Amino acid sequence: MDSEKLYDLSYMNQVTKGNTALLEKLCQAFITGASQGIATLETASEAGNIDLVQETSHTLKTTLATMNVREATALLILINKSARLKVNTEEIPAMVERAAVIIRDAVTQLKNDLQL
Amino acid sequence: MNINLHQQLRILLSSNFHLKPVTTGLNCAEEGNPVSFMPSRTTSRSSGTPAGNGKGTHEPGYYTTGQVNVDSHTYEWLNMLISSMPHATLVTDALRNIIITNQQFCNLFNLSKTPQELVGYNTVDLLGDVSNDLMDMMNLTLRITELYDTRKPADNDEMHLRDGRILSRGHRPLYFRNEFFGHLWTYSDETERIQARKKLNEQRDFYENILNSIPTEIAVFSPDHRYQFVNPAAVKDAALRRWIIGKTDADYCVFRGKDMAIAENRRQHLRQVATTGKSQAYLEKLINRHKEEVSVHRTLNPAYNQQGELEMVIGYSMDVTEQENIKEQALYNERKYKDLFNYSQELICMHDLQGNIEKANPALCAVMEMPESKFIGKNLKNFLPEQDHHLLTDTYLPTIRTGGRAKGLFRFNTHSGRRIYLLFQNYKIVHPKGELPPYIISFAQDVTDRIQAERQVKEAKKVVEETAKVKEKFLTNMSHEIREPMLRIKEMATELINNVPAVRQQSALDKIFNSSVHVLDVLSDILDLEKASAGDIVLEHAGFDVAVAIYNAMASFREETDRKNLRFVFDNRLPPDFEVIGDAKRLAQALENLIGNAVKFTHEGGITVSVQIEKESPLDVTLHFSIKDSGIGIDEDKLIQIFQPFMQAHDHHKKQYAGAGLGLALTKKLISLQNGTIWVESRPKKGSTFHFNIVYHKFSDPETIQNDVNFNSVINRLGNVKVLLAEDNEINQLLARSVLQYLGFESKTVSNGQEALDLLQLEDFDVILMDIQMPIKGGLEATTEIRSLPHPHKKNIPIIALTASTLKGEEARYLAAGMNAFIPKPFKEQDLYNIIEKVLGNRQQGGSNE
Numbered sequence: 001m002d003s004e005k006l007y008d009l010s011y012m013n014q015v016t017k018g019n020t021a022l023l024e025k026l027c028q029a030f031i032t033g034a035s036q037g038i039a040t041l042e043t044a045s046e047a048g049n050i051d052l053v054q055e056t057s058h059t060l061k062t063t064l065a066t067m068n069v070r071e072a073t074a075l076l077i078l079i080n081k082s083a084r085l086k087v088n089t090e091e092i093p094a095m096v097e098r099a100a101v102i103i104r105d106a107v108t109q110l111k112n113d114l115q116l
Numbered sequence: 117m118n119i120n121l122h123q124q125l126r127i128l129l130s131s132n133f134h135l136k137p138v139t140t141g142l143n144c145a146e147e148g149n150p151v152s153f154m155p156s157r158t159t160s161r162s163s164g165t166p167a168g169n170g171k172g173t174h175e176p177g178y179y180t181t182g183q184v185n186v187d188s189h190t191y192e193w194l195n196m197l198i199s200s201m202p203h204a205t206l207v208t209d210a211l212r213n214i215i216i217t218n219q220q221f222c223n224l225f226n227l228s229k230t231p232q233e234l235v236g237y238n239t240v241d242l243l244g245d246v247s248n249d250l251m252d253m254m255n256l257t258l259r260i261t262e263l264y265d266t267r268k269p270a271d272n273d274e275m276h277l278r279d280g281r282i283l284s285r286g287h288r289p290l291y292f293r294n295e296f297f298g299h300l301w302t303y304s305d306e307t308e309r310i311q312a313r314k315k316l317n318e319q320r321d322f323y324e325n326i327l328n329s330i331p332t333e334i335a336v337f338s339p340d341h342r343y344q345f346v347n348p349a350a351v352k353d354a355a356l357r358r359w360i361i362g363k364t365d366a367d368y369c370v371f372r373g374k375d376m377a378i379a380e381n382r383r384q385h386l387r388q389v390a391t392t393g394k395s396q397a398y399l400e401k402l403i404n405r406h407k408e409e410v411s412v413h414r415t416l417n418p419a420y421n422q423q424g425e426l427e428m429v430i431g432y433s434m435d436v437t438e439q440e441n442i443k444e445q446a447l448y449n450e451r452k453y454k455d456l457f458n459y460s461q462e463l464i465c466m467h468d469l470q471g472n473i474e475k476a477n478p479a480l481c482a483v484m485e486m487p488e489s490k491f492i493g494k495n496l497k498n499f500l501p502e503q504d505h506h507l508l509t510d511t512y513l514p515t516i517r518t519g520g521r522a523k524g525l526f527r528f529n530t531h532s533g534r535r536i537y538l539l540f541q542n543y544k545i546v547h548p549k550g551e552l553p554p555y556i557i558s559f560a561q562d563v564t565d566r567i568q569a570e571r572q573v574k575e576a577k578k579v580v581e582e583t584a585k586v587k588e589k590f591l592t593n594m595s596h597e598i599r600e601p602m603l604r605i606k607e608m609a610t611e612l613i614n615n616v617p618a619v620r621q622q623s624a625l626d627k628i629f630n631s632s633v634h635v636l637d638v639l640s641d642i643l644d645l646e647k648a649s650a651g652d653i654v655l656e657h658a659g660f661d662v663a664v665a666i667y668n669a670m671a672s673f674r675e676e677t678d679r680k681n682l683r684f685v686f687d688n689r690l691p692p693d694f695e696v697i698g699d700a701k702r703l704a705q706a707l708e709n710l711i712g713n714a715v716k717f718t719h720e721g722g723i724t725v726s727v728q729i730e731k732e733s734p735l736d737v738t739l740h741f742s743i744k745d746s747g748i749g750i751d752e753d754k755l756i757q758i759f760q761p762f763m764q765a766h767d768h769h770k771k772q773y774a775g776a777g778l779g780l781a782l783t784k785k786l787i788s789l790q791n792g793t794i795w796v797e798s799r800p801k802k803g804s805t806f807h808f809n810i811v812y813h814k815f816s817d818p819e820t821i822q823n824d825v826n827f828n829s830v831i832n833r834l835g836n837v838k839v840l841l842a843e844d845n846e847i848n849q850l851l852a853r854s855v856l857q858y859l860g861f862e863s864k865t866v867s868n869g870q871e872a873l874d875l876l877q878l879e880d881f882d883v884i885l886m887d888i889q890m891p892i893k894g895g896l897e898a899t900t901e902i903r904s905l906p907h908p909h910k911k912n913i914p915i916i917a918l919t920a921s922t923l924k925g926e927e928a929r930y931l932a933a934g935m936n937a938f939i940p941k942p943f944k945e946q947d948l949y950n951i952i953e954k955v956l957g958n959r960q961q962g963g964s965n966e
Contacts, residue, residue: 014945015851015855015858015945017791019653019789021648022850026851033845033846058920059920061920062845062941062942063848101506101510
């Protein structure tokens with residue numbers, strides 16, 4: 001589908017400087033890390049485990065930031081903040097759900113684009 | 117009425133009247149003067165009154181006209197007859213004298229005389245009496261004179277009176293026993309009739325003019341299908357138009373040699389009009405005079421009289437050839453597009469902006485294993501796996517609504533539950549005039565087989581890659597295992613050689629030494645190739661003189677080229693002292709591999725190493741290197757594979773060309789890592805030329821670099837720095853390690869604070885990059901413990917926090933825990949270098965965390 005790119009490899013390209021093997025390794029690490037991270041986050045959110053939500057969202061947000069997955073990063077920051085300060089926690093599941101859609105789409109796009 | 121009178125007169129004159137010729141005395145009885153009949157009584161012409169018994173002019177006795185005499189009885193009878201005529205009647209003799217007339221005549225011309233008084237009166241005089249009442253006297257006189265002279269019958273001669281009346285005049289010459297008797301004149305006032313007729317004619321002309329001038333073909337038929345009228349549009353030829361009146365279509369077809377089927381068809385339609393009493397419209401195909409087929413739209417309308425009987429059928433026709441052609445073309449096009457839609461192997465469907473399907477072609481129905489009726493009105497969502505619904509509603513539909521097109525891949529469930537993949541390219545159709553609501557037309561291909569094949573290939577590739585990785589890992593491990601003992605063998609061989617061995621041992625030791633060097637070279641290549649493939653080679657970015665680097669690379673081969681008596685030339689086309697920023701060691705490695713090959717395969721002639729500027733921009737320069745030899749060359753079929761690992765161009769050759777086949781593969785990797793390309797030109801027995809180019813940053817002094825915002829390179833002024841990286845996130849580990857390697861720093865990685873503490877106890881580091889949130893032991897806790905270590909160097913080691921936090925005030929917590937600085941993730945090379953330089957600079961200036 002011709003839809004907006006959900007990720008941006010600028011930072012990765014800048015760091016890898018044409019080293020495609022390293023780029024592939026980083027992308028694979030992103031795919032694995034982001035997929036596992038969002039699965040854990042969903043489980044934590046469903047179980048109402050706010051501490052785990054906080055911990056996972058903290059890790060996940062840096063992972064997403066490396067690929068510049070903007071909307072999901074912004075959501076993760078909000079989720080992390082809500083979990084850490086224990087405020088607006090009732091909104092966490094909806095935010096997690098939305099973030100999950102974006103992250104999975106971004107992962108699918110990346111897999112398709114890089115033929116991973 | 118004139119005929120009746122005429123007939124009565126004939127009866128009268130042919131009866132037993134005794135008529136005899138008389139002498140007029142006015143020279144009327146000359147030979148050749150026509151006389152019809154004559155009463156037996158003579159008339160004195162001089163008196164102008166009837167001659168007779170002397171009882172006066174009106175007294176009938178006998179009457180003579182020229183040669184015919186009329187007796188009084190007959191005259192009486194005639195007078196009675198004429199007096200009783202409804203029309204004005206006058207009988208004159210050849211000399212225009214009135215023989216007899218009636219009251220109606222006197223009334224008609226407003227004469228003051230009685231009919232009896234007019235007997236014998238000359239009509240020339242009478243004409244003079246009434247001349248004031250008559251119009252066009254000249255023609256009237258001429259016409260009367262003509263009738264007197266010619267004695268021809270005439271009907272309906274018009275006389276126009278000044279008072280507006282129009283009289284109709286009839287004339288008959290009267291003969292009795294073949295002898296001319298006189299002239300019978302009848303007059304009637306036909307003003308109303310003539311004017312009505314004239315008006316009718318005018319009206320008819322008016323309508324005919326209209327009918328004749330309109331382009332529509334018009335024909336009027338009698339109930340028995342005969343033409344009563346055709347206008348010029350229907351029949352152009354005026355003669356034919358006249359001819360056709362009263363004829364049928366069959367007559368016309370025979371006359372014009374047309375197909376009788378036309379006549380039959382028309383006859384049937386006319387009959388249907390007569391039978392049903394309703395209009396009929398039909399399309400008739402004809403061949404025109406130019407042999408072209410024309411289409412005529414004909415309409416037949418019945419017209420009834422007051423009694424309700426069919427009086428006529430009015431037909432009008434229009435040439436609709438052009439419209440029919442357009443219609444036929446449109447139908448043809450529609451049929452073609454339908455065929456295209458129906459027979460297309462591409463899967464086509466149309467749906468509205470909400471995804472409700474409006475149409476699906478047979479190919480799509482076949483793939484989905486269901487008839488079109490199962491699609492129509494259903495939403496696309498019904499056919500997608502549930503987990504893909506959001507792709508339709510959140511991505512596909514909004515994209516195509518706003519962007520007007522979308523392409524991609526959807527998974528569908530067929531009727532039997534089979535999962536298929538459709539690669540689609542869809543367009544939103546918006547009609548500019550809004551005659552149809554916007555809709556989406558979708559073209560798709562079933563790529564299920566392809567996807568499955570790709571998946572299999574990918575899986576196979578993955579297996580191959582994993583196997584290759586295992587092999588490489590094995591080779592690497594083996595190489596590591598072999599390298600150390602081989603180094604020791606080499607060292608020992610060197611030592612033995614240096615200790616002046618026995619002559620008989622010298623050769624064996626040389627072989628041991630050379631073999632160990634060769635094995636170490638192969639091991640080095642294997643390790644480098646594995647590192648390059650894994651992305652573990654990080655290039656240096658430092659200024660170097662290109663010509664010097666090439667010269668040094670060549671130097672190690674000079675002894676060998678001298679020994680083989682080869683010309684060994686450096687063709688340097690660079691400006692003097694030409695420096696670039698890049699990795700001099702990796703350039704030298706590539707050059708040494710290529711020059712080494714050239715030396716190995718060249719036995720006469722020479723080798724030339726060249727360098728020149730290919731292109732340059734303000735910041736970058738592309739250098740073109742080439743190594744040309746006059747060696748044995750490479751077969752064409754080998755050229756394509758020589759850059760593959762473990763492939764050799766001369767594997768069938770002698771032992772002297774033996775090798776691991778890694779050199780060119782590694783060289784290609786190294787050049788590729790430096791954003792370069794390598795290629796080769798070669799002819800067997802003529803030699804080879806290996807070319808490669810590399811894009812370098814131009815060298816500038818550090819001040820210039822700092823001021824240049826576009827310059828991406830970071831210059832390492834710190835030399836080797838040993839960094840301990842404590843980070844649990846794999847992607848962050850990889851990124852940080854890559855940046856550190858790029859900066860030329862050595863690094864070791866741990867995944868939590870406890871591991872950092874443990875490793876710090878064992879090794880010395882210059883700086884720690886510490887993630888804050890880690891499992892087992894976080895960054896802050898680990899920092900606090902480090903600051904409590906007894907070893908002064910270790911307890912004061914600079915610690916930089918790697919933070920993902922965006923909260924203000926967090927930095928104070930890090931500094932309070934004993935950290936020296938912090939950098940947010942993800943970080944840029946320059947930022948990391950700057951902060952490391954800063955904390956190390958502070959330390960050298962005596963900074964302490966105590």
